[in-house]
Amino acid sequence: MSSFRVLSSLPRPSLPRPSHGLVLIGAVPAALVLLPIGITLADAAEAGARQVIALLWRPLVGTLLFNTASLTVAAAFCCMALGTAAAVLIERTDLPGRSAWAVLAVAPLAVPAFVASYAWVSISPEFEGFGGALIVTVFAYTPLVYLPVAAALRGLDPALEDSARALGDTPWRCFYRVILPQLRPAILGGALLVALNILIEFGAFAMMRFRTFTTEIYAAYRSGFNGAEAAALAIVLLIFCLACLAAETALRRNVHYARIGKGTRRRATPWRLGRWRLVAVPGFALFALVSLGVPVFTVLFWLTQHGAAAITPDEASPRALLDATLSTIELGLGAALLTLVLALPLAILSTRWPRFALTLPLERGAWLAQGVPGIVIALALITATIGTIPALYQSTFLLLIAYAILFMPYALVGIRSALLQADRRLEEAARSLGSNWLAVLWRVTVPLAAPGFGAAASLVFIAVSTELTATLLLAPIGTETLAIRIWGDTSTLAFAAAAPYAAVLIALSMAASWLLARRFGVSALHTDPGG
Amino acid sequence: MRSFRLPRSSRLTLTALATAGLLTASVAQAQAQTGAKPTLILYSAQHAQVVTMLTKAFEAKTGIAVKVHSGEGPEIANQILREGKSSPADMVFVENSPELTLLDQNHFLAPVNKATLTVVPRADSAADGDWVGVLERQNVLAWNPKLIAESALPRHLADLADPAWKGKIAIAPGDADFLPLVGAMIHAEGKAKTLAWLDGLKKNAKIYQDDEAVVAAVNRGSVATGIINNYYWARLRTEMGPDRTPSRIAHFAPGDVGNLINVSGAGVLETSHHQKEAQQFLAFLVSTDAQTMLAKSSVDYEYPLHPGVAPNPLLAPRDTLHPPAITPAELGNDREAAKLVQQAGLI
Numbered sequence: 112m113s114s115f116r117v118l119s120s121l122p123r124p125s126l127p128r129p130s131h132g133l134v135l136i137g138a139v140p141a142a143l144v145l146l147p148i149g150i151t152l153a154d155a156a157e158a159g160a161r162q163v164i165a166l167l168w169r170p171l172v173g174t175l176l177f178n179t180a181s182l183t184v185a186a187a188f189c190c191m192a193l194g195t196a197a198a199v200l201i202e203r204t205d206l207p208g209r210s211a212w213a214v215l216a217v218a219p220l221a222v223p224a225f226v227a228s229y230a231w232v233s234i235s236p237e238f239e240g241f242g243g244a245l246i247v248t249v250f251a252y253t254p255l256v257y258l259p260v261a262a263a264l265r266g267l268d269p270a271l272e273d274s275a276r277a278l279g280d281t282p283w284r285c286f287y288r289v290i291l292p293q294l295r296p297a298i299l300g301g302a303l304l305v306a307l308n309i310l311i312e313f314g315a316f317a318m319m320r321f322r323t324f325t326t327e328i329y330a331a332y333r334s335g336f337n338g339a340e341a342a343a344l345a346i347v348l349l350i351f352c353l354a355c356l357a358a359e360t361a362l363r364r365n366v367h368y369a370r371i372g373k374g375t376r377r378r379a380t381p382w383r384l385g386r387w388r389l390v391a392v393p394g395f396a397l398f399a400l401v402s403l404g405v406p407v408f409t410v411l412f413w414l415t416q417h418g419a420a421a422i423t424p425d426e427a428s429p430r431a432l433l434d435a436t437l438s439t440i441e442l443g444l445g446a447a448l449l450t451l452v453l454a455l456p457l458a459i460l461s462t463r464w465p466r467f468a469l470t471l472p473l474e475r476g477a478w479l480a481q482g483v484p485g486i487v488i489a490l491a492l493i494t495a496t497i498g499t500i501p502a503l504y505q506s507t508f509l510l511l512i513a514y515a516i517l518f519m520p521y522a523l524v525g526i527r528s529a530l531l532q533a534d535r536r537l538e539e540a541a542r543s544l545g546s547n548w549l550a551v552l553w554r555v556t557v558p559l560a561a562p563g564f565g566a567a568a569s570l571v572f573i574a575v576s577t578e579l580t581a582t583l584l585l586a587p588i589g590t591e592t593l594a595i596r597i598w599g600d601t602s603t604l605a606f607a608a609a610a611p612y613a614a615v616l617i618a619l620s621m622a623a624s625w626l627l628a629r630r631f632g633v634s635a636l637h638t639d640p641g642g
Numbered sequence: 643m644r645s646f647r648l649p650r651s652s653r654l655t656l657t658a659l660a661t662a663g664l665l666t667a668s669v670a671q672a673q674a675q676t677g678a679k680p681t682l683i684l685y686s687a688q689h690a691q692v693v694t695m696l697t698k699a700f701e702a703k704t705g706i707a708v709k710v711h712s713g714e715g716p717e718i719a720n721q722i723l724r725e726g727k728s729s730p731a732d733m734v735f736v737e738n739s740p741e742l743t744l745l746d747q748n749h750f751l752a753p754v755n756k757a758t759l760t761v762v763p764r765a766d767s768a769a770d771g772d773w774v775g776v777l778e779r780q781n782v783l784a785w786n787p788k789l790i791a792e793s794a795l796p797r798h799l800a801d802l803a804d805p806a807w808k809g810k811i812a813i814a815p816g817d818a819d820f821l822p823l824v825g826a827m828i829h830a831e832g833k834a835k836t837l838a839w840l841d842g843l844k845k846n847a848k849i850y851q852d853d854e855a856v857v858a859a860v861n862r863g864s865v866a867t868g869i870i871n872n873y874y875w876a877r878l879r880t881e882m883g884p885d886r887t888p889s890r891i892a893h894f895a896p897g898d899v900g901n902l903i904n905v906s907g908a909g910v911l912e913t914s915h916h917q918k919e920a921q922q923f924l925a926f927l928v929s930t931d932a933q934t935m936l937a938k939s940s941v942d943y944e945y946p947l948h949p950g951v952a953p954n955p956l957l958a959p960r961d962t963l964h965p966p967a968i969t970p971a972e973l974g975n976d977r978e979a980a981k982l983v984q985q986a987g988l989i
Binding site: 169170171236237239317320322326330332333334335497498501504505588589599602603604605 | 683689690691709710711712713714715716717719720721724725726728730816818850851852854855858859862877878881976980987989
């Protein structure tokens with residue numbers, strides 16, 4: 112009893128509640144994410160309900176709804192089929208070269224969708240419109256289904272299948288009745304991510320000249336229409352995005368296929384493909400060829416085409432290429448730094464005070480970023496600063512803020528896992544052994560957390576260097592990134608001029624992704640919303 | 643004692659950060675050294691390639707660097723209106739006169755130097771002398787001989803609203819080049835008739851995002867005809883080569899609204915702190931050197947407004963164009979046109 116008293120009267124290593132200061136700076140990410148949503152709503156409110164309804168009750172909005180819905184359904188269906196098939200073949204069969212296919216199945220994530228779009232459109236204008244948009248989205252987003260399904264397959268206990276087989280199910284029936292239901296949350300979750308990505312994608316569709324909400328918001332802005340039209344469309348888009356995000360989160364939370372019983376799980380016996388190899392191997396080869404081969408080889412082809420084919424005098428001089436590459440890298444590094452700094456307090460809050468009443472709402476608020484399209488963020492930041500805050504307007508800092516809002520979830524994932532690695536009991540042990548706080552920081556916390564910070568920074572860096580929409584709208588005057596160059600040249604059909612920039616962008620993205628995947632595993636390339 | 647070593651990845655990251663920082667610093671320093679002359683900021687809705695050519699030549703000649711902010715014409719005009727007095731722009735250079743008219747009406751433009759104005763025909767600049775015409779181009783009809791006979795082509799722009807044209811015409815109502823055509827129609831026929839024409843056009847037309855897409859669609863045979871500005875066809879032909887360009891361009895009847903000529907012009911912002919240098923840039927735009935450079939390039943395909951400079955030989959001679967008699971002032975500022983296009987449900 113007395114010894115308990117003594118212990119409890121010692122200064123506690125942590126406060127039961129986070130300090131007000133920490134909560135305040137931990138609230139910054141959520142506030143930043145809610146800012147563009149608030150500005151968009153205010154823009155619409157200013158126009159008044161009647162005008163917003165009039166703007167939305169137009170045939171154009173019907174076209175956009177139809178385009179978006181048909182593409183989403185078709186692409187989600189294709190991605191579910193392809194992603195699930197790829198995951199089953201790689202995880203559960205004796206497919207030759209499985210480890211290579213596993214890399215190729217996620218490699219499309221390193222090719223920005225708008226670069227793939229540029230490649231297809233430059234092959235033939237026939238790809239413009241729905242067909243091309245479907246090809247690009249399916250091959251860009253299949254990894255979003257493949258990764259969760261593959262992870263789910265690795266987590267399944269083959270004991271259930273053994274029982275089903277023992278009770279007389281054929282292999283196909285067993286797959287249909289036992290495995291598929293267990294994969295359903297992963298498949299549906301992946302499909303919702305595909306839908307979300309289609310909703311927020313801008314560059315790929317603009318280049319395909321396929322009209323969706325994002326391209327029309329951009330068109331409204333470019334036609335010089337007052338903010339009301341862009342805001343009205345943005346609100347519809349936001350509703351869809353946030354619904355997808357909410358559905359995905361709910362799905363993840365509510366469905367659990369728990370393994371009952373303990374003990375070591377047997378590794379599932381790979382199914383023999385037999386003659387099906389003759390279908391599966393060429394199938395994978397075709398997937399890789401279309402998803403990676405087309406962008407890469409098209410860019411290489413255009414690299415060999417000079418001046419005559421390019422209707423641009425501003426040919427990719429080494430100087431322009433270097434400038435664009437450096438701008439891209441600088442923005443990527445700057446954004447990674449800013450995003451990590453902004454995310455750190457919230458991550459500390461969520462790992463050290465998970466049960467504090469404000470932690471969850473603040474985290475959720477920051478996660479909403481996944482459902483706010485870049486175009487909405489960019490236009491809102493312009494509205495917030497134009498004519499009122501000249502110091503911020505058209506500044507690099509404002510662009511970095513936009514990136515931080517967009518990619519906050521990436522930073523949070525990495526930092527959270529890093530902080531969980533750096534278990535505070537280890538820090539306390541070091542303190543009790545006589546190290547001062549600085550030594551603890553350098554010798555315990557930093558070495559343990561550094562890889563996670565590195566992963567978070569790389570994710571933000573990759574995302575920023577391949578980002579188009581916010582960059583296009585917010586880049587300071589005179590700043591030309593790789594993405595901006597590709598966009599500018601493609602819009603004037605100068606495909607050869609765009610090629611060097613596209614080549615560097617693909618190389619940069621692939622190199623960064625490869626380093627990241629090699630260090631942290633392929634699944635590091637894929638950030639789960641909802642934490 | 644163990645030395646504190648950062649993990650390899652962190653060291654790499656730090657090195658990369660330091661390198662990027664040094665590079666930025668050196669670039670900034672290089673810029674500061676040439677800082678004796680101001681750097682001008684140009685808001686441009688002209689094609690990026692044309693503007694790059696012009697700003698490079700201007701810098702080579704005068705030592706004055708020009709930074710460019712690009713966008714669509716209405717976007718840029720609207721942006722300057724929203725930026726107000728704090729607009730960083732020194733000059734504005736757009737493809738169509740209505741955006742300049744809009745800025746002029748809102749008193750955003752400073753008078754252009756007399757010497758610059760006198761280089762080009764008086765009618766192609768602002769009546770009050772607040773912006774100067776630089777280049778011009780014509781609205782034309784691109785057509786594909788595989789899908790339609792030359793004799794069946796329309797005589798008048800108004801004809802295209804006729805049900806006979808259903809599915810045979812492509813337009814890009816969202817392209818900034820479409821609005822001046824509607825503005826000209828309003829001037830010639832009045833609002834009611836223009837709206838009826840737009841309604842008919844909406845029933846008949848295949849809608850594309852921009853003129854590049856329209857001319858590409860006509861060329862590959864997706865649609866028989868399309869309304870474009872002449873230079874989109876010339877650019878497509880340069881890109882594809884004559885063998886892969888079966889499409890051709892046609893003009894409407896002499897004096898028809900469809901033959902409208904769009905003036906691309908430039909102005910100096912009243913709020914610019916570099917009036918002298920900005921005026922120098924405008925003078926350069928209409929100079930023989932700049933106009934000859936553009937006319938000879940395989941990029942621009944617009945008619946130079948400098949009377950002494952011959953247009954690109956790929957273009958129809960200027961005196962065969964027969965445009966309608968509409969001044970830039972009569973063409974207005976696009977606001978009315980945009981409203982009608984929206985009302986008709988085209989955008």
